[in-house]
Amino acid sequence: MNCFDCDRRELTVAAVAVCSVCGAGVCATHVRTEAEQVREPANPGEVMHDRSARRLTCSTCRAAEEAV
Numbered sequence: 001m002n003c004f005d006c007d008r009r010e011l012t013v014a015a016v017a018v019c020s021v022c023g024a025g026v027c028a029t030h031v032r033t034e035a036e037q038v039r040e041p042a043n044p045g046e047v048m049h050d051r052s053a054r055r056l057t058c059s060t061c062r063a064a065e066e067a068v
């Protein structure tokens, strides 16, 4: 798979990740990494998880989320 953002600029760059929002392939330049706190529903008797998950998005989806 190639980077979608690069492809739109008529470049061919191998993707290193897949956007978790739109599913586009993203190269190292365009990938956006963020740690997301995993919050599980508070069900009685279940162990609460408090850890960070890695979330990879493309620059387009990252910009869209920041604009909200």
Ligand SMILES: [Zn+2]
Residues within 6 Å of the ligand: 003, 004, 005, 006, 007, 013, 026, 027, 028, 029, 030
């Ligand atoms: Zn790219």
Ligand SMILES: [Zn+2]
Residues within 6 Å of the ligand: 019, 020, 021, 022, 023, 024, 057, 058, 059, 060, 061, 062
């Ligand atoms: Zn995306």
